[in-house]
Amino acid sequence: MRRVVCREFGPVEKLVVEEEPDPEPGPGEVLVSVRTAGVSFVDGLLVRGGYQVKPELPFTPGMAVAGDVAAVGKGVTAPAVGDPVLGLCGRAGYASAVLLPAASAVPLPSGLSYEAAAACVEGYSTMLFAFTRRAPLNPGDVVLVLGAGGGVGLAAVDIAHNRGARVIAAASTADKREAALAAGAEAVIDYTNEDVKLRARELGGGGVDMVVDPVGGDHAEPALRALRPFGRYLVLGFASGTIPRLPANHTLLMNRSIIGVDWGDWGRRDPAAGAALTRELADLLAAGGVRPPEPSTYPLERAAEALTAIIERRATGKLALTP
Ligand SMILES: NC(=O)c1ccc[n+]([C@@H]2O[C@H](COP(=O)([O-])OP(=O)(O)OC[C@H]3O[C@@H](n4cnc5c(N)ncnc54)[C@H](OP(=O)(O)O)[C@@H]3O)[C@@H](O)[C@H]2O)c1
Numbered sequence: 001m002r003r004v005v006c007r008e009f010g011p012v013e014k015l016v017v018e019e020e021p022d023p024e025p026g027p028g029e030v031l032v033s034v035r036t037a038g039v040s041f042v043d044g045l046l047v048r049g050g051y052q053v054k055p056e057l058p059f060t061p062g063m064a065v066a067g068d069v070a071a072v073g074k075g076v077t078a079p080a081v082g083d084p085v086l087g088l089c090g091r092a093g094y095a096s097a098v099l100l101p102a103a104s105a106v107p108l109p110s111g112l113s114y115e116a117a118a119a120c121v122e123g124y125s126t127m128l129f130a131f132t133r134r135a136p137l138n139p140g141d142v143v144l145v146l147g148a149g150g151g152v153g154l155a156a157v158d159i160a161h162n163r164g165a166r167v168i169a170a171a172s173t174a175d176k177r178e179a180a181l182a183a184g185a186e187a188v189i190d191y192t193n194e195d196v197k198l199r200a201r202e203l204g205g206g207g208v209d210m211v212v213d214p215v216g217g218d219h220a221e222p223a224l225r226a227l228r229p230f231g232r233y234l235v236l237g238f239a240s241g242t243i244p245r246l247p248a249n250h251t252l253l254m255n256r257s258i259i260g261v262d263w264g265d266w267g268r269r270d271p272a273a274g275a276a277l278t279r280e281l282a283d284l285l286a287a288g289g290v291r292p293p294e295p296s297t298y299p300l301e302r303a304a305e306a307l308t309a310i311i312e313r314r315a316t317g318k319l320a321l322t323p
Contacts, residue, residue, distance in 0.1 A: 002323060003095030004303045007058045009049030012307040015061075017300060022097050025073035030102050032085060034067040035114040036297070037093040039319040040122050040151060041239055042264075044307045046091075055091060061303075062093020062321075064121035066114040069105065076102045084108035086117045088125075088278060093118075094303055096323040103275055109285035113294060117285070119318035120292035121278075123155035126236065127212070128281050129263040131159055135210065135232045139164030142204040144196075144223055147215040148185065149176020151318045152236055154293065156212040157183040162289045165210075168203050170196060170219065175316045179293065191219050200226035212236065220244035229254040236261050295320040 001022045004015050025031045043061040045051040069083045079085050085105040092098050108117055131137045143160045147153040148169030157167050161184025169180030170189040177188040187203045189196060196219050201207050207228035213220055217240030224233050224246055233246075235258060251258055267274025284290055295318040298306040302321075309315045 001095055001097040002300060003060045003092075004062075004300060005058050005060055006047050009047070009054070009057070012044060012047050012304040012311070015047065015304050022070075023099050025071050025076075025099055027074040028076060028102055029073040029099050030069050030076060030079060030085075030105050031071040032065060032067040032087055032098050032100055032105060033070040034065045034093070034096055034098055034323050036066045036118040037062045037095070037321045037323065038064040038118040038121060038295070039298075039303070039306045039310065039321060041237070041310050042122070044311045047307065060092045060094050062095070063090060064088055064118050065093045065098055066108055066118035070097065072102070078102065079105055079107065084114070086121065086282065088121060094300060094321055096300070104278070106278055106282045109282050111288055112285055112292070115297055115320050115322070116292045116294050119151075119295035119320040120155065120285075121281070123151040123318070124159065124285075124290070124292060125277060125281055126152055126261070126263040127155040127159045128284065129266065129277055130156075130212070130234055130236070130261045131163065132280075133266070134261050135234055135259050137163050137165055137210065141165045141209040142168065142207075143210045143212060144168045144170065144200045144204070144208040144226060145180070145185070145212045146170050146191070146219055146223060147213075147239055148180040148188075149173065149316050150214065150239065152214040153212070154179060154183050154317055157185050158290045158292065160212075161185070166204075168200055168208065170200075172313070173316070179316050183291070183293065195222065197222035197226045204228075207231065210234065215239045216244045217242040221246060221250075224250050224256065224258070227254065227256045229256075231256045233258045234261050235259065293317045297322045299323075
C-alpha cells in the first residue's frame, strides 16, 4: 500500500508518500481498499502542529474514506469482501488501504459516489450533530451560515434546507456563494463588502434564529447581533485564525445563547453515540434528501497541493484524494 506520512510538524510540503505491505485485519477489523479520502481543514492544522490535539509522529492524516472491503478479520460478519463502504478512520485515510473496526465501515449510501461520500462525512456529521444534539433546528427557522462555501458551511446549508429552514449564506467569493445557492440557500451575503448584521436582519425579515460559524474573526460579532430574541449562535471553528471575543451583553439582550459544537470530541468520548450518528448520516444520505456536492479530486501524491488550496482559502466546497 501507499500512504502519505507526516514525520515532523511543519509545512504541508514536508509530507512524503511511502510504500509498505498491506496490513492484515485483526479480529473485528476490515481492510478497505481506498477509492477516495476526504481532505479537510483540520488535516492541515494537524500536519502543521496547530490543532488542539497533537498526534504522535509519524502519522497519516485523513479521517474519512470510501472504498471497497478487501479483507475481513476474525469474527466479522458484515461488511463482506467486495462491499463498498464509507468509513471514519480517525487518522490514516490518506492511503491506498486502511484498517477499520468493522462497526466503523457503513455501507456506501446508494446514489452517492465514493468521492462525494468520503468528502462529505466530516462536515455533514458535524452539522447533523449540531442540528440534532446541540441546537435542534425548527422548520421555518432562519439560519445564517458563515463560510458557507466551505466544507462545514455547505453541509450546514444543505442539512438546514433539508430540515425546512430558510438559509442565508455568507461567503467571500462569487464561486462560494453560488455553491451555497446550489446547496439550498435562499439568499447570499458577500461579507467582504456587505454589513453582515444589517443584511442578515434585512434578508431574515428582522433577524435570524441561528448563526452557524465555522470561521470566527471579524464577522462573528455582527452575526451575533443579527440574532432575534432567543436566537442561537453556534461556534464551530476558527478558520480565519482569529478566535472572536463576543460581548456577553449581547447574549443577555434578547435572551440569545452561544453554543459550542465539537463533534469529534463527542464521538471520541462516546464511540457508541458517534457510531449511531454515522449510521443516521448514512440513512440521511441514502434517503437522498441532502445532496453533498462532488469534490475536486487530487492524486495521493498531490496531498500537499490540496491542503495548500484549503489553507490559502482557495477551495470551494470539498477536496478529496484518489489513491
Ligand atoms: N466543531 C467541529 O466539530 C468541527 C468539525 C469540523 C471542522 N471544524 C472546524 O470548522 C472550521 C471550518 O472547517 P471547513 O472544513 O469548513 O473548512 P473549509 O472547507 O476550508 O472552509 C472554511 C471557510 O472559512 C473561510 N475562511 C475565512 N478566513 C479564512 C482563512 N484565513 N483561511 C481559510 N478559510 C478561511 C473561507 O470562506 P470565505 O472565503 O467565504 O470566508 C472557507 O471557505 C475549521 O476551523 C475546522 O477546524 C469544526
